Amino acid sequence: MTKRILISSGSDFEKTMGYSRAVVQGDWCFVSGTTGYDYSAMTMPKQAVDQARNCFSTISKALSDGGFAMSDIVRVQYTIVDAALVDQVLPALGEAFGEIRPAATMIVADLIKPEMLIEIEVTAFKG
Numbered sequence: 001m002t003k004r005i006l007i008s009s010g011s012d013f014e015k016t017m018g019y020s021r022a023v024v025q026g027d028w029c030f031v032s033g034t035t036g037y038d039y040s041a042m043t044m045p046k047q048a049v050d051q052a053r054n055c056f057s058t059i060s061k062a063l064s065d066g067g068f069a070m071s072d073i074v075r076v077q078y079t080i081v082d083a084a085l086v087d088q089v090l091p092a093l094g095e096a097f098g099e100i101r102p103a104a105t106m107i108v109a110d111l112i113k114p115e116m117l118i119e120i121e122v123t124a125f126k127g
Helices: 014-019 048-065 083-097
Strands: 004-007 021-025 028-035 074-081 101-108 117-125
Touching: 021 048, 028 048, 048 083, 048 117, 074 083, 083 101
Parallel strands: 074 101
Antiparallel strands: 004 021, 021 028, 028 117, 074 117
16 A cells, blocks of 8 residues: 655645645645745735746645656646636746646636635646
């Protein structure tokens, strides 16, 4: 039986909501929906593209902590609060995934805090 590894970013949300930033199970790593906070300063940028870059920074660290890399990502889901923001975040999405090109879904929906403009969730596999 493979060991389950729970990864935390230290976010207060993880403690109060009862979840892990990422869970590693065997060859898989499931990274929770990640918003654009800079967890070292607990600040949120105003621009959606900067929030997306912070999301990828947090995701990359969680993957690394679990023994994975961004290139192991096979699936990504983006949740964005307004379709009008898509063009603003595209540069960050291309920077992160231009060569990796995982299967992707983008939906428009409200997020739990008004300052949150984008949330990114990924699944990685290294079998």
